[in-house]
Amino acid sequence: MKNNMNSKKWIKILAVLCVLSFGFIGGINYLVDPFNIFHTKFLKEQFQMNERFMKIEYLEENKNKYNSYMFGSSRIGTTPPNVIDKYLENAKFYNFTISSANLYDYLIHLKYFIKSEYPIKNLYLQIDISNMASYSRTESDYLRKPHPFVVGEKLEKYYLSYLSGFFPFNIKGKIAENINQKDLVGYYLETGIWTRPLKEKKIKENPEKFIQEERSFNVQNKRVVKNTQSENNSKALKEIVDLCLKNNINLIIFTTPHNKNMMDTFILEDYLKFLKMISSIANFYDFTGYNTVTTENINYYESSHYRENVGRIIAARIFNDKSIEVPEDFGVFVTKDNIDEHLENLRKQIEEYDLKKTK
Known part of the structure; x- marks a missing residue:
């Protein structure tokens, strides 16, 4: 007893x-509030933000302000929507940049936008080459959890998961960001863009010093990233193209101009196969490779994200804007008819670049 x-x-x-x-x-x-889900604002500066949640929450109340969307990972996030607005009649773009986005993210959000009757006249879609090795999202990735409306889950369950989760890295990061304020990121929900004001200031004050001190510009990378998600990516891209045709959406596809240091991580033949897969489904503008823009570090905040000026010349090439100077080797319009020639040119370019690095 x-x-x-x-x-x-x-x-x-x-x-x-x-x-x-x-x-x-x-x-x-x-x-x-490490992911800015509850909007408590106890700590003002945001270390990380779940853009998939925040932007759907915002658009649910403001979707009729926009009729066109920019889809891409964080790399498209530095391009203001008005850069694209001027090229398309009566366009009002929203930059739906979301962290580490892949073709799965683009597909589920496009489906949701159509189902929820978001006005969509144009879709400006940027595809990262790193997408060849990624698809879908994991349940444990709280920074990138889709909004529950997008995946048909309950909002209450979603909030509870962020209350009960264990996030030491994210909590520590946000507290440190508010104390040190060394590399603040500005998020602007009305346009969807993000900015890096402190890095921009450093670049303008002393570009040579910035390049010397930015670690990602001064490391030697190996070609290890493989094309492991070909089937999933092919199906998703085809469905995106079909949805746009069915719903009379003007679809513009282009690839990310990855910095040379990030280009160094892609296995050559896998990267070329990924481009060929895209061309088999849709025409696109290819900005990848080792060109005048991608080999100049000052166009980037680090090896992963390009600055606003790059987004402007991407658009100038796509829309044939002669008032903006675009390097001749930056951007090729690719179709299934010219893809083999384009890939052969890239192969030679990359082999020559690799050879120069070893000398």
């Missing part, structure tokens, strides 16, 4: 401790 009473006592103590622990973790998650 005594043992039974002791067992009940310990069960109650354990239950109380569990409740207190959950309350403590939930309180920290709510106050610090």
Whole structure:
């Protein structure tokens, strides 16, 4: 009898401790709000933000302000929508840049926009070459969890997952960002863009010093990224193209001008196969490779993200804007008829570039 009473006592103590622990973790998650889900603003500066949640939340109230969308990973996020607006009649673009986006993200959001009757006249779609090795999202990736409306889940369950989760890295990062404020990122929901004002200031003050001090520009990378998601990416891209045709959406596809240091991570033949896959489904503008823009580090904040000026010359090439100077070797319009010639040119270009690096 005594043992039974002791067992009940310990069960109650354990239950109380569990409740207190959950309350403590939930309180920290709510106050610090590492992904800006609850908008508590206890800490003003945002270290990371779940753009998939924030932007759908914003667009649900403001979708009729826009009739065109820019889809891409964070790399398209530095391009203001008005850069594209001027080239298409009565266009009002929104930059739907979302962290580490891949073709799965573009497909589920396009489906949701159509289903929810978002006005869409134009879709300006940027595809990263790194997408050849990625598809879908994991349940544990809280920074990139889709909005519950997009995947048909309950909002309450979504909030609870962010209250009860364990996010030491993200919490520490946000607290440090608010104390140190070394590399602030500005997020602008009305346009969808993000900015890096402190890095921009450093670049303008002393570009040579910036390049010397930016670690990602000064490392030697190996070609390790493979084309592992060919089937998934092919199906998703074809469905995106079909949805645009069916819904009378003007689709413009182009590839990301990755910095030379990021280009160095792609296995040559896998990268070329990925481009060929795109060309088999749709025409596109290819800005990849080692060209005047991608080999100049000053066009980038680090080896992953290009600056606003690059977004402007991408658009100038696509829309044939003669008022903006675009390097001759930057941007090729690719079709299934010229893809083989284009790939052969890229292969020679890359082999020559690799040869120069070894000398």
